[in-house]
Amino acid sequence: GIQVEQSPPDLILQEGANSTLRCNFSDSVNNLQWFHQNPWGQLINLFYIPSGTKQNGRLSATTVATERYSLLYISSSQTTDSGVYFCAVLNTGNQFYFGTGTSLTVIP
């Protein structure tokens, strides 16, 4: 299967700070998604982004498929942004391969 590596594994931010999360993957993909697992365990789909750049409020994501990486930007972080951010990729099959996540803690 495809290897997915995320960095950093842990991140602590002061409220209002910005951050960049990175996802590297080992093979070409047809689909890449970023998910947020909140402290209650819900897994929320943030972006469907196999290539290019998208923005949604304070969050944006960029995928450079030819170089096999994706970045998730969080600006003006809030305590509600805390949780684990997962990158997941899909190639020719129908199963997503997940990274081990970045655990984000935003402190007030």
Added chain:
Amino acid sequence: GAGVSQSPRYKVTKRGQDVALRCDPISGHVSLYWYRQALGQGPEFLTYFNYEAQQDKSGLPNDRFSAERPEGSISTLTIQRTEQRDSAMYRCASSPGQGGYGYTFGSGTRLTVV
């Protein structure tokens, strides 16, 4: 329904018992997936269905695990003779079709085998 619904939300069972975990996908979603998530890890694929047909079960760890979706809607993941190593979050997801677009996860079932 409005989202993917899983039940029970939490399940504690004794080693050796059988458990059945239920997933009710978003109405009209053709594809349904089961994943298992160990603590501190990302979800790992178990199996998936298109309509009632099980298309891929390569992720099922052994023959104690099985899944069905008899009418192409609700799915059940069954674990027989549970072992402590089966303890994990079991997540279901559904999508309108293949390719991953519109993938929506349920809140999961937290299984603890004691």
